[in-house]
Amino acid sequence: xxxxxxxxxxxxxxxxxxxxxxxxxxxxxxxxxxxxxxxxxxxxxxxxxxxxxxxxxxxxxxxxxxxxxxxxxxxxxxxxxxxxxxxxxxxxxxxxxxxxxxxxxxxxxxxxxxxxxxxxxxxxxxxxxxxxxxxxxxxxxxxxxxxxxxxxxxxxxxxxxxxxxxxxxxxxxxxxxxxxxxxxxxxxxxxxxxxxxxxxxxxxxxxxxxxxxxxxxxxxxxxxxxxxxxxxxxxxxxxxxxxxxxxxxxxxxxxxxxxx
Numbered sequence: 001x002x003x004x005x006x007x008x009x010x011x012x013x014x015x016x017x018x019x020x021x022x023x024x025x026x027x028x029x030x031x032x033x034x035x036x037x038x039x040x041x042x043x044x045x046x047x048x049x050x051x052x053x054x055x056x057x058x059x060x061x062x063x064x065x066x067x068x069x070x071x072x073x074x075x076x077x078x079x080x081x082x083x084x085x086x087x088x089x090x091x092x093x094x095x096x097x098x099x100x101x102x103x104x105x106x107x108x109x110x111x112x113x114x115x116x117x118x119x120x121x122x123x124x125x126x127x128x129x130x131x132x133x134x135x136x137x138x139x140x141x142x143x144x145x146x147x148x149x150x151x152x153x154x155x156x157x158x159x160x161x162x163x164x165x166x167x168x169x170x171x172x173x174x175x176x177x178x179x180x181x182x183x184x185x186x187x188x189x190x191x192x193x194x195x196x197x198x199x200x201x202x203x204x205x206x207x208x209x210x211x212x213x214x215x216x217x218x219x220x221x222x223x224x225x226x227x228x229x230x231x232x233x234x235x236x237x238x239x240x241x242x243x244x245x246x247x248x249x250x251x252x253x254x255x256x257x258x259x260x
Contacts, residue, residue, distance in 0.1 A: 023190040025208070028159075036110075037109070062075050077164075093162075119238055120150065132154055132158065138157045155181060156178065171202065188209075195213050196219075197223065200212065204227060213233075
């Protein structure tokens, strides 16, 4: 049995959470699919370092110490800003191209998260507006959605800005673009499903609600401690909650019809 601080949210709380929103945004890698098979992306970071050394020479220590494909984009941007103006930004642009190439390769074998397709169908029945909000490049995400026939569920994909890595989550830029994509919706009526604390930070910065999705108990507890509106280790309780809402709405429509 999990300690109280590590428990997932129950269907009743999730039902209230879903009832209060008109749009649900999904992070991609984690909540929709397992993009890299839970393998580290250090090999991508190392490929970027080799390229950057050829252009810039010695790299800053925090760049050399980074072993994450997204994190190194941030660090290269910081290094570029902290060097003379004549230093070119081509390595930063090439780094984004390298990361995107690996994302393209990964979507061909990415494994879909259990129950996510069922959940998307029920949310569609509830007329929730659905958008992908990701630190991955938009084009690979679109390819995955097409490969798995999920593209019709989502109105838009708001991915990584290829020119400014600082706008990746926890920056709220992609979340704000998602709000625009669904008609400049009131942030209070939107919910982000994410598996990282950076997702939670982006949601809070944009003023929207947050549902944590993770099987990491420590991260789940930290999400609750930092103000997540709900946390789950699987979509099973979310499906129960969403289907209960469908039944509620069906009952309301039936009563309205009978009263006429």
